[in-house]
Amino acid sequence: MGSKNIKLPKINFSHEDLKPDTLVWNQVKSQVYKALVEYGCFEAFFDKISINLQKSIFEISQEFFDLPIQTKLKNISTKPFYGYVGQYHPSIPLFESMGIIDSNIPHKVEKYTQLLWLQGNPSFCKTIQSYLEQLSKLDQTIRRMIVESLGIEKYMDEHMNSTNYRLRLMKYKEPQSDETKTGLHAHTDKNIVTILYQNQVKGLEILTKDGQWINVDPTPDTFTIMIGDSLHAWTNGRMHAPFHRVMMRGNEARYSIGLFSIPKVGYIIKAPKELVNEDHPLLFKPFDYHEFLAFGYTEEHMNCDFALKAYCGV
Numbered sequence: 001m002g003s004k005n006i007k008l009p010k011i012n013f014s015h016e017d018l019k020p021d022t023l024v025w026n027q028v029k030s031q032v033y034k035a036l037v038e039y040g041c042f043e044a045f046f047d048k049i050s051i052n053l054q055k056s057i058f059e060i061s062q063e064f065f066d067l068p069i070q071t072k073l074k075n076i077s078t079k080p081f082y083g084y085v086g087q088y089h090p091s092i093p094l095f096e097s098m099g100i101i102d103s104n105i106p107h108k109v110e111k112y113t114q115l116l117w118l119q120g121n122p123s124f125c126k127t128i129q130s131y132l133e134q135l136s137k138l139d140q141t142i143r144r145m146i147v148e149s150l151g152i153e154k155y156m157d158e159h160m161n162s163t164n165y166r167l168r169l170m171k172y173k174e175p176q177s178d179e180t181k182t183g184l185h186a187h188t189d190k191n192i193v194t195i196l197y198q199n200q201v202k203g204l205e206i207l208t209k210d211g212q213w214i215n216v217d218p219t220p221d222t223f224t225i226m227i228g229d230s231l232h233a234w235t236n237g238r239m240h241a242p243f244h245r246v247m248m249r250g251n252e253a254r255y256s257i258g259l260f261s262i263p264k265v266g267y268i269i270k271a272p273k274e275l276v277n278e279d280h281p282l283l284f285k286p287f288d289y290h291e292f293l294a295f296g297y298t299e300e301h302m303n304c305d306f307a308l309k310a311y312c313g314v
């Protein structure tokens, strides 16, 4: 597998009037659809995160990762990648992350900070809240455009109401050698849509359908949008869920922030019948994301390339 100098499509979400049923909405929508069918991924130019907020989201992230390990370990979870994941994992020694479940619910974020700082940390909560307020709008705009592009508007409300948000702060230690080291192994995300944001240190790579790795090189006001397995399944394979990985070079730590839209507990993902026909036979049986997650992260399936296919492929 080689890597060419190809770039991800870049789509502008900063138009003044990006509202449904306008000319500009329809233009952006067709770019979104094309990018997601072809790459399952694109860069979104989105100017609603102020420079102050851009700065503070990485500051609070650093503040968290600088806490003593014993404190960070207070936020552990039985669900994979939900709580704190430390540098102890032998196959990804550079990686550390901290998940905040239901990050759209302020008192849940507060609970995390009380666990970590005892007195709480109001500025941490406020930063997460402001970040989520803006980026959840971007997530919803993109998903609205996907549903419209597929001509299945009658499922719009069901789809939009079927998810919660999880935020994940991530840190990749610098490898401090001339060698390139793996920060995170190649995988597809298992959720609906992922929005990634990162500091100035590069490392994210996306695999194209024809096997080329694309280096992602975002600016402070671009976000990387990616489709997860659950949306791939719901759209009966029309939206591509790309493999991606993080490769670390140089002597600076990489910080990234992931916003994941996640199917609610108990919601069954089932491709609408309008998307199933002779040319597009059903690819996956209906499934519960949370049960799939438990299956996908067992020892046996952890390194399985197509866990969803193994779990509920037709």
Ligand SMILES: O=C(O)CCC(=O)C(=O)O
Residues within 6 Å of the ligand: 168, 170, 184, 189, 196, 198, 204, 244, 245, 246, 256, 257, 258
């Ligand atoms: O750090 C990144 O940019 C990628 C993180 C990622 O792939 C994930 O959290 O699933």
Ligand SMILES: [Fe+2]
Residues within 6 Å of the ligand: 187, 188, 189, 244
């Ligand atoms: Fe990922």
